[in-house]
Amino acid sequence: MEPEQGVTAEPIDANPLRWLYSIFARFVARFWGVIIILGAWQAWVLISGYNAIVLPPPLSVLHQVATNLGLFAFAGLQTLAVAIIGTVIGMLLGSVAAILAWYSRLFSGLLTPLALIFTAVPAVALVPVIARLLGYDIRTVIAIVAVISFFPSFVFTGSGLRALPPGSADLFRVNGASTWMQLRYLALPAAVPHWMVALRLGAASAVLSAIIAEFAMGTSGLGSVFSEARDSFDMTRALGASLVATIISVIGFLLAISAERIVRDRWD
Structure with missing residues (x-):
């Protein structure tokens, strides 16, 4: 027409x-x-x-990534996969621990000090201990990420479970609601926005935690690429691995922020 x-x-x-x-x-x-x-x-x-061994220019780093895109993409996907799995496990364990601490003062007294202790210990110091228990493979990397993601989930979920609307808990008790009903219909919905904050914080550190574990063990992922490049004095490749890790971390952080914004708009 x-x-x-x-x-x-x-x-x-x-x-x-x-x-x-x-x-x-x-x-x-x-x-x-x-x-x-x-x-x-x-x-x-x-x-x-400066010599490239000391400090390569950023254009050389970009050229390194572009010419070895397959290597960095494969290693980046490995690191991203273990970071996601570890974050999910850590967030779930932290949420369950927060619910137990909300349910019982006994659990709160037991779990809160343990969470503080694990948070105070650097991730590098945890690698040899967990590797002795689980082995020098991907399981240790996932465990390190889970430990790092556990504390934000535990703290923010616990805070959200107690951030109830004024008078709502008394209303539930007056109407004879059980503890399970208070948890399901009152505390858990109130904790969801706080849980999203924990997810944002966990997403920001998950990739870094995975790379630290991979670097310490030299097994796989971007941490292994960085370790091998360091041993061969190839700073261009090492910074290329750092660049890819930064990109993945930023993308994960931005996605977590978007998810948090969507949840908050819905809950508000």
Whole structure:
């Protein structure tokens, strides 16, 4: 069907250069600080003449990732997988522990000090202990991530279980609601937004925890790539692994923020 006379059918964007420029402008507006840091880094390395073993320029790091994309993608997927599995396990265990602590003062007195102790111990110090128990393989990496994710889930879920609307607990008790009914219909719904905060915090540290465990054991993932690059004095590849890990962490963090915002909008 031909357009009527006097009506001009214009495409959505007749100039692809203008579309690319708008994308570039939005990117610069959002990440101008990172661009300045990378530009200063590149200029500093070129002016000072540092050897690549000491400090490679960022363009070399980007070239390393681009030319070895398969290696970094496979290692990144391995790290991402164990980070997700460990986070899910840690969040579930932390939530269950928080529910037990809410249900019983005895459990609260037992679990809270243990959670504080595990949080105070650095992840690097936990690796040899857990590796002795589970073995020097992927199970230890998952366990390290689970331990790191446990404490935020325990704390924020416990806080949410007690952040009830004023007078709601008394209303439930007056109407003869059991403890299970109070947990199911009152405490757990109140804890969901707080649980999402724990997920955001866990997503930010899960990849880093996985890389620390992989680096300490040299088994697989980006941590293993970083360890092998360090042993061969290949700082360009080591920083490439760090770059991929940073990208994965940022994406996970942004997804967690989006999920938290959706949940909060629904609960409010």
